Amino acid sequence: MNSIQFLGALELGLLYALVTLGVYLTFRIINFPDLTVDGSFPLGAAVAASLIVKDVNPYLATFVATLAGTLAGLITGYLHVRWKILGLLAGILTMTALYSINLRIMNKPNIALLSEPTIFSFSEGSHSTLIILTVIVLLIGLLLYKFLTSQLGLALRATGINPRVSPSYGINIGAMTLTGLALSNALVAFSGALFAQAHGFADISMGTGTLITGLASVIVGESLFRHSRILIGIACCVIGSILYRMVIAIALNSQVVGLQASDLNLITSILVILAMLIPQLRQTITKKIRQNI
Amino acid sequence: MIELNNISVTFGKGTPLECSVFKQLNLKIQPGEFITVIGGNGAGKSTLMNLISGEITPDKGSITLDHTQVTRWPAEKRAQFLSRVFQDPLLGSYADLTIEENLSLALSRGKKRGLKTALSSQLSAHFKERLADIGIGLENRLSDKMGLLSGGQRQAVSLVMATLQPSKILLLDEHTAALDPKMENLILELTKRLITEKNLTALMITHCMSQALRMGTRTLVMHQGKIARDLLENERNTLEPKDLIAFF
Numbered sequence: 001m002n003s004i005q006f007l008g009a010l011e012l013g014l015l016y017a018l019v020t021l022g023v024y025l026t027f028r029i030i031n032f033p034d035l036t037v038d039g040s041f042p043l044g045a046a047v048a049a050s051l052i053v054k055d056v057n058p059y060l061a062t063f064v065a066t067l068a069g070t071l072a073g074l075i076t077g078y079l080h081v082r083w084k085i086l087g088l089l090a091g092i093l094t095m096t097a098l099y100s101i102n103l104r105i106m107n108k109p110n111i112a113l114l115s116e117p118t119i120f121s122f123s124e125g126s127h128s129t130l131i132i133l134t135v136i137v138l139l140i141g142l143l144l145y146k147f148l149t150s151q152l153g154l155a156l157r158a159t160g161i162n163p164r165v166s167p168s169y170g171i172n173i174g175a176m177t178l179t180g181l182a183l184s185n186a187l188v189a190f191s192g193a194l195f196a197q198a199h200g201f202a203d204i205s206m207g208t209g210t211l212i213t214g215l216a217s218v219i220v221g222e223s224l225f226r227h228s229r230i231l232i233g234i235a236c237c238v239i240g241s242i243l244y245r246m247v248i249a250i251a252l253n254s255q256v257v258g259l260q261a262s263d264l265n266l267i268t269s270i271l272v273i274l275a276m277l278i279p280q281l282r283q284t285i286t287k288k289i290r291q292n293i
Numbered sequence: 294m295i296e297l298n299n300i301s302v303t304f305g306k307g308t309p310l311e312c313s314v315f316k317q318l319n320l321k322i323q324p325g326e327f328i329t330v331i332g333g334n335g336a337g338k339s340t341l342m343n344l345i346s347g348e349i350t351p352d353k354g355s356i357t358l359d360h361t362q363v364t365r366w367p368a369e370k371r372a373q374f375l376s377r378v379f380q381d382p383l384l385g386s387y388a389d390l391t392i393e394e395n396l397s398l399a400l401s402r403g404k405k406r407g408l409k410t411a412l413s414s415q416l417s418a419h420f421k422e423r424l425a426d427i428g429i430g431l432e433n434r435l436s437d438k439m440g441l442l443s444g445g446q447r448q449a450v451s452l453v454m455a456t457l458q459p460s461k462i463l464l465l466d467e468h469t470a471a472l473d474p475k476m477e478n479l480i481l482e483l484t485k486r487l488i489t490e491k492n493l494t495a496l497m498i499t500h501c502m503s504q505a506l507r508m509g510t511r512t513l514v515m516h517q518g519k520i521a522r523d524l525l526e527n528e529r530n531t532l533e534p535k536d537l538i539a540f541f
Contacts, residue, residue, distance in 0.1 A: 146408075146410075147408070149412065150411055151397070151409055154411040155398065155406050157390065161390060162388070165385055168346065168368060170369050170401070171406075172367075172369045
């Protein structure tokens with residue numbers, strides 16, 4: 001891997017760190033397997049890109065994109081909380097609907113942003129994108145930490161740990177689910193908006209595999225350091241996302257393995273499957289060994 | 294004062310499994326009363342508690358608290374005036390959160406939760422004091438996970454959690470049923486002490502006849518969805534545990 005590939009992987013890792021944090025919020029904190037993200041990532045990109053080409057200020061465009069993500073999360077939450085639609089299905093429904101909505105927003109399958117002003121274009125330095133992304137990720141991580149250790153954030157975490165007892169402490173589970181989903185999808189859409197601006201395009205198919213990528217990064221992060229302290233959990237998400245991109249870059253660039261860029265989703269899925277199988281396999285193997293002794 | 298007026302509850306209405314638990318149930322709980330509830334399986338003890346806590350809404354009848362209608366209030370809204378300790382130590386608290394975080398959650402029971410930090414050194418000092426008060430050495434384990442504690446320790450913390458905030462009624466749902474005899478005694482003593490010290494109104498379900506008579510100021514004997522006996526102080530004193538069984 002050369003330095004350009006390394007920096008590219010680092011940049012992608014930072015961009016997707018926000019997706020990872022979003023997935024961490026739903027899958028780990030509120031314990032809701034939310035698939036909306038495959039739709040809210042391109043939603044963020046679509047909203048930001050179509051606003052920017054209409055000469056809207058890129059900061060405002062990014063903000064509106066984030067709001068759009070919040071709304072997408074709220075819709076999934078509403079379907080689940082109000083109408084008792086299974087969480088997994090509610091997410092898929094919103095995600096599917098978002099495909100059409102994203103096309104409507106963009107009016108075409110993709111938008112190029114190459115000569116447009118973006119939030120990264122105020123500085124001309126060679127690594128400016130990387131530096132700005134680092135600052136954003138650190139800031140978001142810190143804000144998320146502050147939120148999750150607040151009274152409201154603690155109630156949110158409590159809901160995921162023991163929903164049955166939560167009402168007797170005055171915690172409204174439905175409200176917490178909505179909050180978690182809104183926040184998670186806001187982060188993912190924000191990430192999508194940043195991606196479009198950093199890479200110069202928004203594309204209708206860019207959302208495929210967003211969730212699995214985020215989940216893989218969460219799992220990679222957890223494998224480094226399994227700890228339930230929130231600050232460490234957040235740090236592991238960011239590091240996991242970067243490491244995941246590094247591993248993928250190495251795998252794709254190694255001549256020996258002979259993989260192509262299009263194999264990415266396959267590799268990611270296998271990575272997640274392995275991460276889920278290994279603890280079980282380990283148990284079976286230790287059991288077998290014990291029996292043989 | 295909590296009043297249950299003409300309560301009817303039917304489970305599985307309109308299905309072949311329809312089962313009427315309560316018909317025209319009436320109960321008045323005066324402030325400061327410590328009521329023990331005893332009865333066989335299916336007598337309606339838990340349903341009574343779930344009615345008060347808001348987990349079940351009655352088909353007919355009304356529930357009032359200090360003359361406010363709360364019949365349709367969901368459990369999370371009623372939490373502002375009632376606290377609960379559950380039978381299963383694992384179920385009543387948050388295993389994956391620290392003792393301190395559990396206490397902080399209990400402290401904001403029924404209050405608006407904002408973006409203020411959930412833990413602080415001030416709060417820690419307060420929690421430490423409260424844990425030291427129960428005298429089982431938990432005051433130095435604030436940052437330990439709740440899940441690391443034994444069942445008895447968890448119930449002790451649950452009691453502290455339930456009494457951290459003032460409440461109009463404390464509901465105890467067989468909260469010593471899963472404990473060994475030694476721990477059971479300790480928790481019962483603690484329960485008695487907290488209720489007396491804080492002058493709480495309480496409703497305790499128990500399966501133990503002697504506990505039902507020994508604890509509290511009033512005993513309800515439930516049988517097939519009815520309050521078969523409502524025993525007050527003077528009447529309770531003349532009864533032996535074995536007499537109780539004759540009522541159901």
